[in-house]
Amino acid sequence: MRSTTASPALPVDLGEARRVAVDAAEAAGALLRAGTGGPLVARPKGGNGDVVTELDTAAEELILGRLRAAYPGHRIIAEESGVLDGADGSHLVWLVDPLDGTNNVAIGMPVYAVGLALCAGSVPVLGVVHDPVSGRTWTAVRGEGALDPDGAPLTLAPRPRPGRERNPVLGWTQGHAVKAGDPSALALRTALELRCSRLLQLWAPLVAWAMLARGDIDGIVGYRPELVDLPPGALLAAEAGAELRRLDGGPYELSIDRTPSELGFVAARPELLARLVETANRALDTAGPDGQIPLVR
Structure with missing residues (x-):
């Protein structure tokens, strides 16, 4: 739920920072939307099945240019460029995911997003999620709530659907370093699939976070998730x-100072949370070496 702790006193206007971040994300989104209509070459990134394209780097360069122009003293952690120190050693840090869903784009599936977060030290205080496909943008400030694309307050309101209470729709995300045979990941996914009507593995966590914030889905479970795309969506x-x-x-x-193993989470509308936590606990407690678990209803 909304944080009861407001953003700490910062040497930056969060309203202006939101505007800068939204403008940068939407400009990057326009670049991505135009680029996905033409030929695209995907290159391997690391040894875990991830890929990168020229769209990733072009969108990131655009965003970095906007952030550097507005906040030259801030540190930046970007998906493709890594850690970029600021001019004055500021404790303010931007996280930039210029294209969350590159694997989707590479196979022609239009499910991707742009995410930015501003952190005070290690704590996210501003999050921006932009969907280039629809052209919509959602934002949040710690302790001040979230806003929809029209600038109106965004409150999680579950979309009516028959049987939703018994069979929720859930999202799943895991880090690129998680191996295909990881027994804990397998156990968690299996347990969740047994207790929901659909488990979405979108390859674009920011899209799932926006869906949860809107009430389109009921929860998300993350196992050793990636750091750069977690704060914008989770804060939203x-x-x-x-x-x-x-x-x-x-x-x-x-x-943002947690390791992947410490970043695992269960996120849900409040009335579903206890059930999902119980499912996750039982799965992890009873998983064998092959990830098999008993059916729990």
Whole structure:
């Protein structure tokens, strides 16, 4: 749910920072939307099946240019460029995911997003998620709520659907470093599939986070998720009213100084959270070496 702690006093106007971030994300989105209509060459990125295209780098360069022009002192952590120090060693840090869903774009599937987050030290205080396909943008400021594309308050309101309470629709995300045979990941996915009507593996977590914030889906579970695309979406969903917990059910602290193993989460509309946490706990507690688990209803 919305953080009860407002953003700390910062040497930056968060309203202006939101405007800069939205403009940058939407400009990058226009570039991506135009580029996905033509030939695209995907290159391997690392050894975990991830890919990168010229659209990733072009969109990132555009965003970095906008951020550097507005905030030359801020540090930046970008998906393709890595860590870029600011001019004055500021404790303010931007996270930039210029194209969340590159694997989708590479196969011609129009499911992708642009994400930016501003952090005060390790704590995200501003999140922006832009969907280039629809041209819509959602934003959130820590402790101040989330806004929809029209600038109106965004509150998680589940979309009516028969049987939704018994059979929710869930999202799943895992980091690129998670191996195909990881027993915990397999156990979690299997348990979730047994207790929902559909488990979405979109390859674009920011899209799933926006869907949760809007109430289109009921929850998301993340196992060793990627860092750069987590804060913008998680902050958006939390400020819209979603609840987040660790996989073991403990309080979830959204912070960029955590390791992948510490970033695992369960996020859901409040009335579903306990059920998902129970499912995750049972799956992880009972998973064998092959990830098989008993059916729990």
